[in-house]
Amino acid sequence: MNQKSNKAILDIQDLQMYFPVMRGLLRKKVADVKAVDGVSFQLIRDETLGLVGESGCGKTTIGRCVLGLYKPTGGRILFEGADIASFTEKKLREIRRNMALIFQDPYSSLDPRQSAGSIVGEPLKIHNMTPTKGEYNDRVEELFRVVGLDPSMTDRFPHEFSGGQRQRIGVARALACDPDLIVCDEPISALDVSIQAQIINLLEQLQDSAKELSYLFIAHDLSVVRHISDRVAVMYLGRIVEICKARVLYENPLHPYTRALLSAVPIADPFVEETRERIILKGEVPSPLNPPPGCSFHPRCFMAVGECSEAIPPLRDIGEDHQVACIRV
Amino acid sequence: MAELLKVSNLVTQFKTESGLVKAVDGVSYYIDEQEIIGLVGESGCGKSVSQLSVMQLISAPGEIVGGEVIFEGQNLLKYDANGPEMRSTRGAKIAMIFQEPMTSLNPVLTIGQQLTEMLELHMKMSGDAARKRAIELMSLVGIPGAENRIDDYPHHFSGGMRQRVMIAMGLSCNPKILIADEPTTALDVTTQAQLLELMKDMVQRFRASLVIVTHNLGVVARYAQRIYIMYAGRIVESGTTKDIFSKPRHPYTIGLLACIPRLDEEEGRKLVPIEGLPPNLINMPPTCAFLPRCAYKVDKCSREPWPPLTAINGNHYISCYANTKEK
Secondary structure: OOOOOOOEEEEEEEEEEEEEEEEOOOOEEEEEEEEEEEEEEEEEOOOEEEEEOOOOOOHHHHHHHHOOOOOOOEEEEEEOOEEHHHOOHHHHHHHHOOEEEEOOOOOOOOOOOOOHHHHHHHHHHHOOOOOOHHHHHHHHHHHHHHOOOOHHHOOOOHHHOOHHHHHHHHHHHHHOOOOOEEEEEOOOOOOOHHHHHHHHHHHHHHHHHOOOOEEEEEEOOHHHHHHHOOEEEEEEOOEEEEEEEHHHHHHOOOOHHHHHHHHHOOOOOHHHHHOOOOOOOOOOOOOOOOOOOOOOOHHHOOOOOHHHHOOOOOOEEEEOOEEEOOOOO | OOEEEEEEEEEEEEEEOOEEEEEEEEEEEEEEOOOEEEEEOOOOOOHHHHHHHHOOOOOOOEEEEEEEEEEOOEEHHHOOOOOHHHHHHEOOOEEEEOOOOOOOOOOOOOHHHHHHHHHHHHHOOOHHHHHHHHHHHHHHOOOOOHHHHOOOOHHHOOHHHHHHHHHHHHHOOOOOEEEEEOOOOOOOHHHHHHHHHHHHHHHHHOOOEEEEEEOOHHHHHHHOOEEEEEEOOEEEEEEEHHHHHHOOOOHHHHHHHHHOOOOOOOOOOOOOOOOOOOOOOEOOOOOOOOHHHOOOOOHHHHHOOOOOOEEEEOOEEEOOOOOOOOO
């Protein structure tokens, strides 16, 4: 499948992203919000890695660091073997040709005054992919066809499209430069139920037909993540608490937070629901400004013991492709 | 259990510049005492408007043009929307919880002021008694340190806590029916589970009925006893939750169940999307609104008007001409 020696397209090592909190007249830094605090994982070529967690857990921040939109506070982001965390803006631009982003909201992520064709074609111009006008037009039309849009609609404006079609425009724009990696940040959350499946299938089909395409799929909807991902990383307050194969996630979740998160998602089947374990967590996600000591999940954890508040549990291997950060499993 | 609310042939329309929008087009349903029902559909299908119509909360250019809402033997639609009868029902006997806890609380009043207002108005409580009851209600819905937090403003509360305040408000006048309109959509997964569980416990405790308006089939599978599926302003299928999920018969319901990913699905399952788009509700054709997207259509569908809801088995109704059992 790939000739390159390196199996991972993306290798994130101990990534930290802190946002300073400024107070007072002199804007003195009083604290850090540790949005991402020591995250390591690999994204294998041609793989889809799901990144799930609740709002504020740092999943979107990771996506933005990967794209070089944030300069990480610490750690390394190896993309195709090169540490892009240390890249200059100019070098980042070059490498960004190989990565793209699909946004959550198909309404605010498309410029309302730009035609659909020029939105999709803009990356081609920026990266000088199509030297002649004819090549440019051919490529834009091809992209429209690939995502299931009528190429005769290139002159229309975003408001003339439905939500699902707009998201297809967003997908076409992401595909324009034939990237190796696409970060999908909640790509279907804003769509209607019956339209979501169309976009999920489109993303799957694109991956199947591409030479090489990896997705970092960020979402809060576990059922969707479980469906589209090969592996899933579950995040809580800036850290990964469990990472495993998507199949294992539902069959054998080990971290108490993963178990609670799974049990919180209702399954559209009343017969299954009757017999499911239901873990209702107490309290709410603490502020990342002042996380609890030790394992940040311990105040809400139904398995917590005294030691849980003493040290941050490391992510450790407990089986094939399965890592958990919990001292109780 | 006795019937508590019966809605028949409810029609609510919006006159817009581009044409007439039949947001709710002949909707009929009922709720029994102490029952949890689910009203399921995608955005724009009329599920929220139907509930707002029951409460007479429709404002211009919208208008309730027909139908009956029978509650405690009276047709609520006969009452003036701002008359004394409607005001003593709305918020008191029938209470509603909205999707956005951020926007449905008044930002310049404390939680206590907003809670006691209802108690003083509907329950004729004195200031002190109302305050005491408000604190009780806040503890009941799981707000820690209620006596200290009652004088806080909405922005002091997290999204989940604000929705708890909304639930406390909804319950404050011992309602017969609690309508929850996408109550947890804006919230995180574990908070959603907490709040739905809380609502279920509370309606049991208050012996009230609960209407869950949602697009999430999982939520109704977990909590509702009966389900109504809506599409383009009409109910297309209704029945017990188990019937709907094990023997779905309307093509739209069948399509919905085939297109959502499930947590417990087998590996390699392919989603079958419903092709096409939900219809634009302006100037709808008289035929079945699902026809352009339907995988089961027969000749009769394009000739005859929208099929009426017909019983197919006991309490299981569909509005469809096609034989969905075959195929």
